Amino acid sequence: DTEVTQTPKHLVMGMTNKKSLKCEQHMGHRAMYWYKQKAKKPPELMFVYSYEKLSINESVPSRFSPECPNSSLLNLHLHALQPEDSALYLCASSPRTSGSQETQYFGPGTRLLVL
Amino acid sequence: AQSVTQLGSHVSVSEGALVLLRCNYSSSVPPYLFWYVQYPNQGLQLLLKYTTGATLVKGINGFEAEFKKSETSFHLTKPSAHMSDAAEYFCAISQPMNTGFQKLVFGTGTRLLVSP
Numbered sequence: 001d002t003e004v005t006q007t008p009k010h011l012v013m014g015m016t017n018k019k020s021l022k023c024e025q026h027m028g029h030r031a032m033y034w035y036k037q038k039a040k041k042p043p044e045l046m047f048v049y050s051y052e053k054l055s056i057n058e059s060v061p062s063r064f065s066p067e068c069p070n071s072s073l074l075n076l077h078l079h080a081l082q083p084e085d086s087a088l089y090l091c092a093s094s095p096r097t098s099g100s101q102e103t104q105y106f107g108p109g110t111r112l113l114v115l
Numbered sequence: 116a117q118s119v120t121q122l123g124s125h126v127s128v129s130e131g132a133l134v135l136l137r138c139n140y141s142s143s144v145p146p147y148l149f150w151y152v153q154y155p156n157q158g159l160q161l162l163l164k165y166t167t168g169a170t171l172v173k174g175i176n177g178f179e180a181e182f183k184k185s186e187t188s189f190h191l192t193k194p195s196a197h198m199s200d201a202a203e204y205f206c207a208i209s210q211p212m213n214t215g216f217q218k219l220v221f222g223t224g225t226r227l228l229v230s231p
Contacts, residue, residue, distance in 0.1 A: 040224075042222060042223055043159070043205075043221055045218050045219070050216065055216055056216055094217070101166040101167075101209065102217065103149070103161055104161075104217075105161070106159040107158050108158040111156070
């Protein structure tokens with residue numbers, strides 16, 4: 001099973017709201033990623049978790065707060081977002097066993113609209 | 116730093132025609148290259164990848180790509196397009212980061228349009 005699931009599929013939130021995105025994988029992968037994809041643009045890396053520890057933060061604003069409660073689950077907590085944060089948020093996972101050549105498996109994404 | 120360039124933001128073909136999507140890379144080390152497909156309102160699905168070894172890589176759905184070091188290219192092809200191939204295609208290169216992590220750097224994408 002090479003499936004990464006993400007909930008919700010769609011999310012609309014106001015600039016004062018707090019919401020969370022959820023990502024889950026049951027492939028035993030030990031690296032998990034958050035990407036942001038604006039319309040008609042390629043995905044851009046936000047965060048990387050390895051063995052439940054935050055390893056990479058690509059200078060993401062603090063209104064995005066990632067969390068990895070266990071090896072299967074990855075959350076992205078959202079607070080005080082701006083309309084320009086509207087995008088497709090993609091989660092991915094990889095085994096973390098074969099370095100730069102390993103495949104990242106992507107979820108279907110959460111489409112976020114900030115009003 | 117590693118990067119990829121996709122030539123052509125849109126490619127239109129007729130059903131049954133050859134599909135050719137172009138990707139050129141820049142890398143200071145032997146590259147690891149990937150092609151992903153994104154159907155409308157969906158995530159990314161791996162089509163194929165090149166790591167080492169055989170330069171002709173076969174992927175899913177009849178796609179293949181050839182790694183050509185002399186041309187720094189990794190073009191994606193399919194002999195006969197199907198309507199279901201209409202999607203956005205991303206070429207990506209793996210960029211090593213500190214402590215052994217991998218960052219996928221994506222090209223700007225090519226939208227494949229297939230007409231009956």
